[in-house]
Structures are given as C-alpha cells and as structure tokens.
Amino acid sequence: MKVLVAVKRVVDYNVKVRAKGDGSDVDLNNVKMAINPFCEIAVEEAVRLKEAGVATEVIAVSVGEKPCQEQIRTALALGADRGIHVETEGRIEPLVIAKLLKSVVEKEQPQLVILGKQSIDGDNNQTGQMLGALTNMPQGTFASEIKVEGDKLNVVREVDGGLQTISLTLPAIVTTDLRLNEPRYASLPNIMKAKKKQLDVFSPADLGVEITHHITQLRVEPPAERQAGIKVEDVAQLVDKLKNEAKVIS
C-alpha cells in the first residue's frame, strides 16, 4: 500500500525563539531550520512499514515556501521514495494545509497518511484531524503504536488517562506521538541518493485550492516571567518554608 507522509519545515527544536522587540512577529532571522520532530517520527514510521513489506511506496509531501524542499530531501534521505512540494507564500493556516493535502490525497490515493501530531512552531495540533474530516477518513491521533491488520489499522493512542486502542478502516490518518518510534539518522550515501529522487512541485491553483485566511496574528510577546525564588540550605529548611511560608503542606 501507498503511504503519504506530511513534513513541515520549522525552527530547529534547539533554538530558543523570541518575540521581536516591536511585537510584530517572532524573530526568525538566521535561525536554524529543520524538519518538525513529530514529522520526522512520521517519516520513520512510514519507512519502517516499507521495510516490513507493508508499504509499497512512501511519498513525502510538504506545504510551504521553496526552502521546505530541504525538508522533503531530508525525508527522502531517511527512506521516502519521492517527494511532493506544494509551494505557497507567507503564513498558511492548518485548515488550508489540510485542504491542499486533501487534493494530494485525491491525486495519490494513499491507504495511509501519517502526520506529526503538532508542529513545534504554531503548536496547533489540527492538520491531521482536519484532513480526516475533509477526506472522510478515520483518524488515529497521538499514536504510540500502529499495526495494519488486513483491511484495518489498529492504533494505540496516548490519551489523558493512559492508552486507548482503536481500529480504523483503511484508508486512514495517523498522527504521531513521541513514543511511536525513534527516528534514524540519514547516512551520507542516502543523503546523496536523495538528491536524485523525484520531487514534483505544485501550486495551490494546480490543486484547485484557494488560499484563505481566517486568523490574524495581532501581536506576539514574551510569556510572563516568573521570578526566581530562594535557594534553601537543606531538606529541613525546605520543609519548614513549605509549611510556614508558602503554607502549601501541613
């Protein structure tokens, strides 16, 4: 079966992002960009399905400006077979990304679409679920384990109380949580090979999707700072402070 994996170009997770002084936006000048960590887990899972003989082809798709082709190449180096870039300009919202992905799904007819549960820039946690609604496909969000069983997909999900297992008809959507797998590193030969893999570029117009904006970012600001408190000498002083000063234990 064919597996479609969505990847997003985001600020590297090691970078501490700050709001610009004038509050107009975050300062992304000269910061290192990378594949979103949850998307990397999605690519790894798709590649493992291929290695296990379950998937026949893995297609990596990214929506964004031209440089996101770097992240598609990363996915190709990790083992995806070919790439699709939907080239857009400027800020783009999850609903529109989901609509663009829906068009790609209609074109490619994958049996499984794997996405990260959220991107570490917008922290929206929406795209996979929205794609599910638009394509009328079931979703296994926050997945920590997936297993294809005949024409069904079993998904173990990370939920508030623990783990939930659901069974989905195929085609289906999966969004990844941290424990699904541990992504591999791309080897140098695979990075070289990835440069030669097929990468098709589409515009939103090619896919018949109009870019709309529903949300305006008015300003950004740093979070309220918490004041550092005091250092205590030992456990006895700590317990005394908690009992008599903070009064949070009795």
Next chain:
Amino acid sequence: MSTLVIAEHDNSGLKPATLNAVTAAQALGADIDILVAGAGCAAVGEEAAKIAGIGKVLVADNAVYEHQLAENVSLLIAEVAAGYDNVVAPATTNGKNIMPRVAALLDVAQVSDVIAVESADTFKRPIYAGNVIATVQSSDARKVITVRTTAFDAAAAEGGSASVEAVSAVHDAGLSSFVGEEVAVSDRPELTAAPVVISGGRGMQNGDNFKLLEGIADKLGAAIGASRAAVDAGFVPNDMQVGQTGKIVAPDLYIAVGISGAIQHLAGMKDSKVIVAINKDEDAPIFQVADYGLVADLFDALPQLESAL
C-alpha cells in the same frame, strides 16, 4: 450570541476540565449551553445542569458516542453547532482529537489552546512551546476554540438549574471502533487535577528510581509526573509527561526533581502556585522559576524529604 461548551466526562461523571472551559466561555460574553455526548451518560447531564450560569444541557446518549470516537462525535457537534456562534472545548486529548475535525466540517479555523479571551474574537495562545504568546483574531463567523484548562478558574459546579434536553441525532461514521484501553490504575489523583505534583527528570537515571518519588507522593497526596527527557529515555510512560507536548499542570505545589528545566517542560508547569526544584546542578534553568531551590543530590534529598514529611 450563544456558546456551546463540549463536556469532558467518562459517561458516569463530569470531568473538572469542563468547569474551566465554562469559565473561558463566559469570557466570550454569550449565553452558554453544554453538550454531553456519550452513552449511559444521563448522570453527567444532571451534573452539568447544576453548573452555575448554564442555559440548557443537551444530552446525546447513544452507543456510537460511548468512547468519544472523533469520527462520530465530530459529526454530532458540527450538527448541533449550527445553532451557535462559538464552540468551546477543553484542550484535553479528547478536545484536541475531536475539535479540529469539527472546525474542518464547519469550514472554519480553530483557535487551539487559548490561555486568555481578550474579546469575542481575539485570543491569546502560546506558540513555540510557550516561548512566545501570540494574540490572534479570528474572522470566522463561527468560532471553534480549545482552551488550556489551567489558564481558567473552574466555574461553580453547583448553584445552576439548567434544563436538560435530549439530542436524538445518531451519527455513526462507520470508520472506527473502540478496541480497548489501558488506564493507569492509581490511587493517586489525576495529574492535571492534583493539588500537588512531584515530577522526575533525566536525573532520576532510570524508571526504578521513580519509586523514590512514590513515598513522598503518598504523604502529600500528589500525582507523579515526568519530564519529556525522562519519557524519551524510556524511564516512564508518556501519559506522565508534563510539558508543551504532554500535560499542562498548575497545582498548588510542584516539585521538580532532577529536571533541568527545558522550556518545553516549563511550558507545562510554570503556572503552578509554588515551585520547588531539587537538582545537583546549581546552574540548572529550573532554579530560575523555582520559589524554593535545593541544590543537592536527589538520591540523598528524596529519602530525607520523605522522612521529614
């Protein structure tokens, strides 16, 4: 103007997250109704009707809603939402799972993880793992919002007398089914609702050492959490993770043990009333947010703390 709040529940009782969502909904300045979707959930409807300031409680009681399968419940919410200007749900794993599906069905954006309501269309929400707070304005006529429960006080659970109405719509998408669940069985309070949380990080060194936290947790009536580093290292399961990609907590007392204080973790606990950090590295960033810091080897400090309590 009217707002529909989606109840968080387990079919037998209402979850406190619902009360936080009601407070957020009140800030929108519209009349509030509550939707309870579940199976055998009549008692939840009765409980929701007692929340102060609610117009009516809609109860969709059918087997297809029993396990909150997103495919089914989103169709129900999208149908009921036709009569409302706003749909608000707590940003629990359920809310996060279902609401974007609702938004897409309604062809509107979703505003996720709202921490403040500025006006009926303007909201604050954390981005970049809480490093930045964005103020966003929605131009959609119908708004779909999930709210971070720790950012809003709980509404009064008693004092209201809303009417309860049954919703007969049955939506079975036929796409998904419930197989089973492993709910962590614990006598301790739930992480997101506990008055005291004690969390361990990479400094715990392995999963076994989390036992050192148990005795203290028992004495304090605390829930036990973990940093993402401890989860990534395989010490403990992910449902214990406190942080931007895990659970967001705001207890009266939060004790961070062997946690360096990555922004990812701080985003999940920095609204706690009192923060205690125990770490042997005196330069650990966790001390910058801690009210009380103890620079010590946790393997010495934890047994001492347990016997001192």
